[in-house]
Amino acid sequence: MTGTVIWVAGAFVGEDERALSAVDHGITVGDGAFETCTVVDGQAFALTRHLRRLERSVTGLGLDLPDEQQVRDGVSAVLGRLGRVDGRLRITVTAGPGPLGSNRAPAAQTVVVAAAAGAMAPEGRAVRSPWTRNERSAIAGLKTTSYAENVVALADAVAKGGDEALFANTLGDLCEGTGTNVFVERGGELVTPTLASGCLAGITRALVLEWGAEAGLPVREAKEGELPFTVLDEVTRGDAQLVLTSSGRNVQPVTWLDGVDVAVGEVSRAARELFDRLHRERVDP
Known part of the structure; x- marks a missing residue:
């Protein structure tokens, strides 16, 4: 149909x-x-x-x-x-x-x-948003239909050539995208902000952590203060890599950030391949 x-x-x-x-x-x-x-x-x-x-x-x-x-x-x-x-x-x-x-x-x-x-794009293009997530909001961590700030931020990213906008929280830490969770690959590990940052408890995020650990991949949640928003400067310099996760993207490496082409990390690629395989084998994990 x-x-x-x-x-x-x-x-x-x-x-x-x-x-x-x-x-x-x-x-x-x-x-x-x-x-x-x-x-x-x-x-x-x-x-x-x-x-x-x-x-x-x-x-x-x-x-x-x-x-x-x-x-x-x-x-x-x-x-x-x-x-x-x-x-x-x-x-x-x-x-x-x-x-x-x-x-x-x-x-x-x-x-x-x-x-x-529909089909998913294999790669993502991200833009740093000029707006922030409020980790102390009454609806922080809830998936509500009050989506106007996401719509505005995503439109800004699209106007700049991206397909996702990335938020810091009010403390200056990396938080999430408008409809995604974020993983940073650095030092041979794939690390994601904690839920205390105000990000949504993503289903794909959780499964990457669970399935990655099961498969022996170095994936984990960040420690407090480990992922400041400025970590994205490491990505544009080529010292770190970036992955977006969501039900609309699965595990999607970012290949363009703020106008700069960036590489896909080895752990990021392995996490994508693992998820691509297991989400078809385990329909309701």
Whole structure:
């Protein structure tokens, strides 16, 4: 099937059909959470992990948990119609209809599942963002639909020739991208910022750490202060390498940073090859 398959609260809708209330809080104030899963041969990769993180995000927002079986039914229905392809699936849960302001009203939540076929780019192009992540934000570490700052930062990166923007946090440490986690290869190790930096607890990030350790690759979380934002200067000098991870990229080496072509590290390449193999062998790790 071509195009995007969309399921809203138990029914399929077309891409051009009106499916949500104009006062749904997910639209008016971005009051909701979402997950994006890689689709591998028609199956949602790591679905159970994504549903657990969705629960954490929804709980962190102070919303009631969605019915998990309803969500799984929606995923099954959408993937059944999409067919046995590779692509991307998104699950969105909003607070449902509410007032035009920030206050919520008791309402049934809105659950949307959508998926489309697609391929991932093998390499990434990154740009340092002029804006920062607030590691003390009320929604730090939550995957919410309040995505405006990511949209603005990514548009800035695209205008500069990139396809991802990288954030420092307010302490000046490397944090994450607009939709990715970041690993730096230096000294023969692949190191990622800790969750205390304010970054999202990425599913791909976690699996790189787990599968990498299982395979004997030198991968780990950074120590406090180990990855300042200025570590990216080492990347542009050729003294370190950079990798982005997400459900939309899997393990993607960066080959261009702030206008400079950069090399792919040996550990980075090995991590990509390992993930490419195991994510097809272990569909729900």
